[in-house]
Amino acid sequence: MKKLVMILSVVCIALTACKKEKKKEVTNPTNPNEEELITTFKIVFTDANGVLPNVEAQFVDIDGPGGNNPTAFDTIRLVANATYNASITLLNESLIPAEDITVEVEEEGVDHLFCFDLTNGLNAVITRTDLDANNLPIGITSQWVLGAASTGTATIRLRHQPGIKTGQCDVGETDIELDFHTEIQ
Amino acid sequence: MKVYLLGVFICCSVLSYSQNCDYSVRGEVRDIHTNELIPFARVSIQTNTIQTDSNGVFLFSGLCAGRFTLRCVPHFGCEPMDLEITVPNAGLIVFKVETHQVELDELLIEAYHFPRESQESMTLKTNDISKIKGNTLGEQLIRFPGVSSLSTGSSIVKPVINGMHSNRLVIVNNGIRQEGQQWGSEHAPEIDPNLAGNLTVIQGASGLQYGTDAIGGVILVSPDELRYHKNTAGWVKLNGNSNGRGGGVSGLIAGSFMKSGKWAYRVHGTGRINGTQKAPNYWIRNTASNEYSYSAALGYKGEKLEIDLFYTKYSTNLGIFTGSHIGNLSDLNVAFTSSTPKDTGSFTYNLENPKQLVQHDLSKVHLVYNWNKKISTSLVYGYQFNLRQEYDLHKAYNDSIAALNLPAFELNLWTNSLDIKTQIKHSDRFKSVFGVSGLEQSNAYSGRFFIPNFKKLQAGAYYLGVYENEKWLFDFGLRYDYSKLQVFIYEEDVLTKPVKQFQNPSASAGISRLLGHHWIVRMNLGTAWRPPSINELYSNGLHHGAASIEIGDAQLKKEIVYNSQLGVQYKSHIAKVDVSVFYNYFDGYINLQPSLPPMLTIIGAFPVFRYVQSNTQIYGLNGSIEVPIGKHVSYQFQGNLLLGTDLRNNQFLYGMPSNRITQRLRFSTLGTGNKLNCFVEVELMDVFKQKRYVDNSDYASPPKGYDLLSAQAGIIKKMNSGENLQVVLACSNLTNLSYRDYMNRFRYFTDESGRNWTIKVLVPFSIIKKQSRL
Incomplete structure (x- = not known):
């Protein structure tokens, strides 16, 4: 009998030891959309001479990669032979109010680089106009000097290059890559 | 005169x-x-x-x-x-x-199952370091016919049985069905094989005792029995390897206490660390890993009542090869075209992002009551907690979030299980087992969404019978399972709680016949099933390591397999031969298939893969021949042939291991008793290119075949306790070959590890109490 009591008490201890508190809520998860995302890429072009109207193009995918398709993916329409100052804004619009992620990229400028690639025939020359702490360009702001009317694709990429940034685009991983259809009229 | x-x-x-x-x-x-x-x-x-x-x-x-x-x-x-x-x-x-007693307790069907070349080869002793390779469960099982491995880099290795893995295998850890996030191909089993003692593979639809999902088979990881009425004994195992400059130590001690010897205990611990792995031409950056595991067991064995308590913890930190973390399809293409990864590293024991932390806790209470010599009932209650944290290469943009250094996502899985079974020995020839089992499971995630939270309930009941006489053996079983899955998921920002229910019978029947003294013929027919797993139903998101978007289908139905196996064994002192053929027909095989068009995201375009169901067939042949050459040398030839076809689309099935041939030449001395024995073994493994694939269905065509040479030599001395003292020096990839394997997910990015020297020492010990001799 003594033995049985002993065995049972050992079992009880073992069972109670196993009952860890469930720290996470199973039945009421957090909405995944509240996680950190870049939902919106916006590029605003301002005429360097202050004459032409501003041009804005954006890509919006509120629920992030996967799920629903992007709600906006604009064409960039610029005036031929003009010079624009471009400025990029990154937002997380799944949050209310929206979070401005551009600030974070700027702070971590030494790890980030925007790259601009144009398909052949698109008459534009793009120069990054901002610098990080190591005097390497970031590309949040840039100057677009346009030539004659043409059509093509402007690929805008944000490269994440922690500790390996040299100003070249080929290293690191891709945080953003968007192919904007671009018309110079 | x-x-x-x-x-x-x-x-x-x-x-x-x-x-x-x-x-x-x-x-x-x-x-x-x-x-x-x-x-x-x-x-x-x-x-x-x-x-x-x-x-x-x-x-x-x-x-x-x-x-x-x-x-x-x-x-x-x-x-x-x-x-x-x-x-x-x-x-x-x-x-x-x-013996059958052992099997009836835990491995009922195994004994009658094909392909059982011999007891030795279907059950591996993990302490037999002269035969076992590698440190992970996946590597150690490769010696079995039909078993290969699926790996992610060099540290994550999963076993594959006849092309089946992950959701289609059940791993039973010391009598408890291991419940981790086994659906992921980069999620290795959270088990330290050092504790196991014995690794057993049960094939076919015969894992009826262990519930659903045993489509490819059941892997039993079972420690030796507690040492009731025996002296204290144990072992210490040390190993070191050159590639990764790593090593491990493992030890186990077991014995009985109190004068009666009815109480027994066992304690074990393992620790291992490994640095960056090296391919023949470069360091494979961020491939360091470390792990530890320990366990304790306490048991009581009386005349009628037996009870044992068991607890084990397993924890591992794994670096994920940095070059595999791909931003998008353009990065992926760059990775394919370069023969060397973009950023190779240097040697370190430190882990950087991306990395994984995985922990598994398992506790068990096992009660057996022997009503009489013929009937006994056992009850097993198990509690498991699985924690998985995956860290991305990229920390959060928001500084305050980044400073917390949280994993990109974390999964918590709690499982309670209860199995009750009664064994009846009707006669010397006929035995039955009746059982019921239940399982309750909850999953919670935090961070990036990949699979939703869920609660799962499963219940099943089964009957198994074995009839045997001198020539014939029949085994048969029937099982019915019910599974209910409730998912908690946001749809359009509204929390929904869909419920999925599945139920189906499983059955198995086997027959084996002894022909003369040297031949055994076996045949088995069976059906098994599994409910679709959570990732197949609900995953929806970017899989960074694979640079793809994986989309589940909530409408998936259960997957049912009908399998048949036929095998012949011949055994004499001329040769040992084991040949088996198998044919599996799947009703609703769930497979991840590419789907057009690619999905546009802010990170660029990604190929989309969807879980789809179709009827498929998987069949093949496993064979092994062992021939002694003279007194001291034996030659072994082992070959696996595996073919899979998607019958609906009439095309090759994706992701099947390619065919392979392994040849071993072993020299060993034959000293008996306590004499020192030594052995030398040379192994050549030829892995063929997988030619059965659909064009343009993969990012890159399968890598070419390779021939891997390895060798090992060692000494074995039998100690008084009956255990062997062993010292083994081994070298894998002797020629330092640069190669890539089709079943490694990192084949796109990097070569496999190069030459690796390993030294392993196993020292058994046994403590004999002096007073008992007086």
Whole structure:
């Protein structure tokens, strides 16, 4: 009998030891959309001479990669032979109010680089106009000097290059890559 | 006259000596797993059959000198098994056999299952370091016919049985179904094989005791029995390897306490660390890993009641090769075209992002009540907690979030399980097992969404029977399972709680026939099923390591397999042959398939893969031949052939391991008793290119085949306790070959590890109490 009591008490201890508190809520998860995302890429072009109207193009995918398709993916329409100052804004619009992620990229400028690639025939020359702490360009702001009317694709990429940034685009991983259809009229 | 008589006398005695048929052979029959003596086992030499006594000891007398085959006569005590002996033999012969008692308890079907080349090869002893390779469960099982591995880099290795893995295998850890996030191909089993002692593979639809999902088979990871009524014993294992400059230490101690010996314990611990792995031409950046595991068991074994408690913890930190973390399709293409990864690293033991932290806790209470000699009931309650944290290469943009250094996502899985079964021995020839099992599971995630939270309930009931006589063996089983899955998921920002219910029967029937003394023919027919897993139903998101978007389908139905196997074994001192063929037909095989068009995201375009169902067939052949060449050398040839077809789309099935041939040449000395033995083994593994793939269905066509040479040598000395002291020096990838394997997810990005020297030492010890001798 003594033995049985002993065995049972050992079992009880073992069972109670196993009952860890469930720290996470199973039945009421957090909405995944509240996680950190870049939902919106916006590029605003301002005429360097202050004459032409501003041009804005954006890509919006509120629920992030996967799920629903992007709600906006604009064409960039610029005036031929003009010079624009471009400025990029990154937002997380799944949050209310929206979070401005551009600030974070700027702070971590030494790890980030925007790259601009144009398909052949698109008459534009793009120069990054901002610098990080190591005097390497970031590309949040840039100057677009346009030539004659043409059509093509402007690929805008944000490269994440922690500790390996040299100003070249080929290293690191891709945080953003968007192919904007671009018309110079 | 005297001289003459003396001469005749000498002549006669010499004559009678050479024809002396008055030798006797003494021995004992022991269980191969538990080392326990087996009373009343039937053993034979030539036509002479006797039984062991109540202490498991046998004595043959009236034997002539020569070589004989000592055979364990198949009946309820043991499996048909041979041992070559030489007469005269002064020593005590220890004949280790596979018994059915052990199997009925845990591995009922295995014994009758094909392909069982021999007991040794279907059950591996993890302490047999002269035969076992690698540190992970996945690597160690490769020695079994039909088993290959699926890896992610060099540290994450999963076993694959006849092309089936992950959701289609059940791993049973010390009597409890291991419940982790096994659906992921980069999620290795959270088990330290050092504790196991025995690794057993059960194939076919026969894992009926262990519930659904045993489509490809069941892997049993079982420690040796607690040492009731025995002295304290254990072992220490040390190993070191050159590639990764790593090493590990593992130890186990077990014994009984209190005067009665009815109480026993076992404690084990393992720790291992490895640095950056090296491919022949470069360091594979961020491939360091470290892990630890420990366990404790306490048991009581009375006449009627047996009880044991068990707890184990396993924890591992794994670096994920940095070059595999791909931003998007453009990055992926760059990775394919370069022969060397973009950023190779240097040697370090430190882990950087991306990395994984995985922990698994398992506790068990096991009760057995022996009603009488024929009926016993057992109850197993298990509690498991699995924690998985995956860190991305990229920390959060928001500084305050980044500073917390949280994983990109974390999964918590809690499982409670209860299994009750009753075994009835109707007669010496017929045994039955009735059982019920239940499982309750909850999953919670935090961070990036990949699979949703869920609650799962499963219940099942089964019957298994075995009938056996001297020639025939029949085993049969029937099981019914019900599974309910409730998911908590946001749809359009609204929390929804859909419920999925699945139920289906499983069945298995096997027959085996002994033909003469050397042949066994086996056949098995069965059906098994599994409910679709959570990732197949609900995953929806970017898989960074694979640069793809994986989309589940909530409408998936259950997957049912109908399988058949036919096998032949031949065993004599000329050769050991084991050939088996199998054919599996799947109703609703769930597979991840590419789907057009690519999905546009802010990170660029990604290929989309969707889980789809179709009817498929998977069939193949596993064969092994072992031929002794002379006294000291043996040659083994092992081959696996595997073919899979998607019947709906009439195309090759994606992701099947390619065919392979393994050849081994082993030299070993034959010293008996406590003599020092040594061995040298050379192994050549030829892995062929997978040619059965659909064009443009993969980012890159399968890598070319390769021939891998490895060798090992060692010494083995049998200690007084019966355990072996072993020292082994091994070298894998001897030629430092640069190669890539089709079943490695990192084949797109990097070569496999290069040459690796390993030294392994196993020291068994045993403590004999002095006062017991007084």
